[in-house]
Amino acid sequence: MNEKDFSPYFFFERPIAFYESDAMGILHHSNYLRLFEEARLRWLRARGLEHEHYPKSELTLAVLETACRHLHPVHLGDDVKIYLAIRAQGLKIEFQYAIFTKRFEDPVALGTSLHVMLDKEFKVRRPPQAILQVLEKELWTETWR
Amino acid sequence: MNEKDFSPYFFFERPIAFYESDAMGILHHSNYLRLFEEARLRWLRARGLEHEHYPKSELTLAVLETACRHLHPVHLGDDVKIYLAIRAQGLKIEFQYAIFTKRFEDPVALGTSLHVMLDKEFKVRRPPQAILQVLEKELWTETWR
Amino acid sequence: MNEKDFSPYFFFERPIAFYESDAMGILHHSNYLRLFEEARLRWLRARGLEHEHYPKSELTLAVLETACRHLHPVHLGDDVKIYLAIRAQGLKIEFQYAIFTKRFEDPVALGTSLHVMLDKEFKVRRPPQAILQVLEKELWTETWR
Amino acid sequence: MNEKDFSPYFFFERPIAFYESDAMGILHHSNYLRLFEEARLRWLRARGLEHEHYPKSELTLAVLETACRHLHPVHLGDDVKIYLAIRAQGLKIEFQYAIFTKRFEDPVALGTSLHVMLDKEFKVRRPPQAILQVLEKELWTETWR
Numbered sequence: 001m002n003e004k005d006f007s008p009y010f011f012f013e014r015p016i017a018f019y020e021s022d023a024m025g026i027l028h029h030s031n032y033l034r035l036f037e038e039a040r041l042r043w044l045r046a047r048g049l050e051h052e053h054y055p056k057s058e059l060t061l062a063v064l065e066t067a068c069r070h071l072h073p074v075h076l077g078d079d080v081k082i083y084l085a086i087r088a089q090g091l092k093i094e095f096q097y098a099i100f101t102k103r104f105e106d107p108v109a110l111g112t113s114l115h116v117m118l119d120k121e122f123k124v125r126r127p128p129q130a131i132l133q134v135l136e137k138e139l140w141t142e143t144w145r
Numbered sequence: 146m147n148e149k150d151f152s153p154y155f156f157f158e159r160p161i162a163f164y165e166s167d168a169m170g171i172l173h174h175s176n177y178l179r180l181f182e183e184a185r186l187r188w189l190r191a192r193g194l195e196h197e198h199y200p201k202s203e204l205t206l207a208v209l210e211t212a213c214r215h216l217h218p219v220h221l222g223d224d225v226k227i228y229l230a231i232r233a234q235g236l237k238i239e240f241q242y243a244i245f246t247k248r249f250e251d252p253v254a255l256g257t258s259l260h261v262m263l264d265k266e267f268k269v270r271r272p273p274q275a276i277l278q279v280l281e282k283e284l285w286t287e288t289w290r
Numbered sequence: 291m292n293e294k295d296f297s298p299y300f301f302f303e304r305p306i307a308f309y310e311s312d313a314m315g316i317l318h319h320s321n322y323l324r325l326f327e328e329a330r331l332r333w334l335r336a337r338g339l340e341h342e343h344y345p346k347s348e349l350t351l352a353v354l355e356t357a358c359r360h361l362h363p364v365h366l367g368d369d370v371k372i373y374l375a376i377r378a379q380g381l382k383i384e385f386q387y388a389i390f391t392k393r394f395e396d397p398v399a400l401g402t403s404l405h406v407m408l409d410k411e412f413k414v415r416r417p418p419q420a421i422l423q424v425l426e427k428e429l430w431t432e433t434w435r
Numbered sequence: 436m437n438e439k440d441f442s443p444y445f446f447f448e449r450p451i452a453f454y455e456s457d458a459m460g461i462l463h464h465s466n467y468l469r470l471f472e473e474a475r476l477r478w479l480r481a482r483g484l485e486h487e488h489y490p491k492s493e494l495t496l497a498v499l500e501t502a503c504r505h506l507h508p509v510h511l512g513d514d515v516k517i518y519l520a521i522r523a524q525g526l527k528i529e530f531q532y533a534i535f536t537k538r539f540e541d542p543v544a545l546g547t548s549l550h551v552m553l554d555k556e557f558k559v560r561r562p563p564q565a566i567l568q569v570l571e572k573e574l575w576t577e578t579w580r
Contacts, residue, residue, distance in 0.1 A: 018476060019318050019469045023199065023311040023366050024265075025490065029208040030178040030309055034454045037175070041453060054168065055460065055511045063174040067212040073267060076313050076490045120169075122218060163331060164324045164463050168456040168511050170345065175454055179309045186308060200315065200366045221345045221458050313489065314555075319498040320468040327465070344458065353464040357502040363557060410459075412508060 001144065002105045006083040006098055008139055012042040013081045016074060027074035032109055033066055036097050039082040040113075052128045059125055061093065062118040068111040072104045080108075087140040091126060092116055098144050110144050146289065147250045151228040151243055153284055157187040158226045161219060172219035177254055178211055181242050184227040185258075197273045204270055206238065207263040213256040217249045225253075232285040236271060237261055243289050255289050291434065292395045296373040296388055298429055302332040303371045306364060317364035322399055323356055326387050329372040330403075342418045349415055351383065352408040358401040362394045370398075377430040381416060382406055388434050400434050436579065437540045441518040441533055443574055447477040448516045451509060462509035467544055468501055471532050474517040475548075487563045494560055496528065497553040503546040507539045515543075522575040526561060527551055533579050545579050 022028040040061060044053055054060045074080060078101040085096050097111040117125045127135075167173040185206060189198055199205045219225060223246040230241050242256040262270045272280075312318040330351060334343055344350045364370060368391040375386050387401040407415045417425075457463040475496060479485055489495045509515060513536040520531050532546040552560045562570075 015476070015480075017469065017473050018312060019320055019472055021313040022308060023313070023315040024205060024207075025313040028309050029211060030175050030182070033175040033178065034452065037454055038452050041450070045450075050512075060169060062169075063215055065212070065214050066174060067210070069210045070208055077485075160331070160335075162324065162328050163457060164327055164465055166458040167453060168458070168460040170458040173454050179307065182309055183307050186305070190305075195367075222340075314495060314497075314557075319501060320465050320472070323465040323468065350459060352459075353505055355502070355504045356464060357500070359500045360498055 001107070003081075003100045006100075009083045009085055010043050010046060011081050011083040012039055013079055015079050016076055018076065021076045024073070025076055027080075029068070029070065032068050032070075032099070032111060035080060035082050035099065036066070036084075036095070036111055036113055039084045039097060040095060043084055043086065047134050049131055049134060052130050057128070058119050059117045059128070061115040062122075063113060063115060064092070065114040066111065067113075068109055070109050071106060072101075072108040074099070074101055074108050075103070078103060085140045085144070086135060086138050088127070088132060088135045089114075091124060093127060093135070096144050107144075112143075146252070148226075148245045151245075154228045154230055155188050155191060156226050156228040157184055158224055159183075160224050161221055163221065166221045169218070170221055172225075174213070174215065177213050177215075177244070177256060180225060180227050180244065181211070181229075181240070181256055181258055184229045184242060185240060188229055188231065192279050194276055194279060197275050202273070203264050204262045204273070206260040207267075208258060208260055209237070210259040211256070212258075213254055215254050216251060217246075217253040219244070219246055219253050220248070223248060230285045230289070231280060231283050233272070233277060233280045234259075236269060238272060238280070241289050252289075257288075291397070293371075293390050296390075299373045299375055300329075300333050300336060301371050301373040302329055303369055305369050306366055308366065311366045314363070315366055317370075319358070319360065322358045322360075322389070322401060325370060325372050325389065326356070326374075326385070326401055326403055329374045329387060330385060333374055333376065337424050339421055339424060342420050347418070348409050349407045349418070351405040352412075353403060353405060354382070355404040356401065357403075358399055360399050361396060362391075362398040364389070364391055364398050365393070368393060375430050375434070376425060376428050378417070378422060378425045379404075381414060383417060383425070386434050397434075436542070438516075438535045441535075444518045444520055445474075445478050445481060446516050446518040447474055448514055449473075450514050451511060453511065456511045459508070460511055462515075464503070464505065467503050467505075467534070467546060470515060470517050470534065471501070471519075471530070471546055471548055474519045474532060475530060478519055478521065482569050484566055484569060487565050492563070493554050494552045494563070496550040497557075498548060498550060499527070500549040501546065502548075503544055505544050506541060507536075507543040509534070509536055509543050510538070513538060520575045520579070521570065521573050523562065523567060523570045524549075526559060528562060528570070531579050542579075547578075
């Protein structure tokens, strides 16, 4: 699987910050979850759903599960491109991610995250209609490997 | 499964820092991977293996895969106790983690990570004998759920 | 000024985490502000003032100003000892910090921070009597250099 | 001083990430130093000086001193615009920063940082000619207040 296969999906791109590196000179593995989160919020913004999520709404996409597989390191100076796919699973919302840099043809990392929407009292809430309507139109083929 | 079942395993405990919280007032999910890493390095230190890992050696426990399931939030003011189990899998080393706070009887989070030892040129290296010898004596029953 | 001069002051000590390092193999400079914050909250706990601060109270020590001077790097594998002094300045509370490692006789960093207590609506509040009473007994000589 | 006064200076703009917030729902104060660092590296890139800095060169802009004054909080959902000015001071390089959001007319924060260029052995090195030539053309009026 190379980057062309991901062209139908939402992505955002940014440089790696120096403070995100570790003593190996590479992006620290905990920061991949932060890139995934940034991608989710950029996706919400791109789909006009910013008002359905904290701080513009009381709801958040709370994290139930995360997973990440690292295929190559991301070096300082690399820009990262994070692709995502999203689908509803009952009350849950599932994301998958693929990260690319120019240094490698295949993804440097693949990840998934599972969410429910929670209010400020940490009670599970049904995703708002505006989100569900967008989800119906989102592409999701199979798990990225 | 409650905390008593984990008593034969290595753990370390610490407060949650204010800067580790997010706008929900809870430990941000990316910081669980950082707690796991701290637990690994505390374990190395506790087993007298500090000299087999960067910066005292050229080798690091590079991260191939991580996963984390969140069962309860960790609130500011909570102290966390991170238990770990470890085993060799050929050239790979596998860890699993269970995090407890006083607020809940069951774990607040369960996680796993898979590693290989790499040198500074990112080449895979066999774990040093000192680590392998310790691994033979470590407890590992089944996957924590 | 060496570490003995700081012996009358509160301190706490901890290892540097791998994720706190950067590509130079040293503690990233932004993390010094995080060590200062940890020291403030450890001090509150040590003085029995935990109940006067968020999350046990609605008040926080909001940050008005920070400054840090770096005299030596902190390498991975170093443990850091953070000393602090504190005094009231009208409605404001001032802290100064000195960080030591075993590698150097003089401090590796010196810092200051200035605070007011804010409630959840970001309104300035007078520090609670319990904090003011403790502050009267705290040591403060001159600015650490 | 309002944002128009900063229009001759370099700036970059980005959203605040959820993981950069703290339990008060605002950008954690330690992250301002990270924004300053991002601004420095964006400035290097914008001036074609990326090759004079790690990882493309062995030199880094090591941090000697930082300071930050907070005038207003930055809330989640705010975008930040970071302006910077830079000048040579003998072997040292000084930056100052002003951060704006749409919520306030005056800066939300003002900061400074002082640097020397170090090689990988932490030895002080004269800034490369390419950087010094650019510095001669950079604007610096007086300290931003």
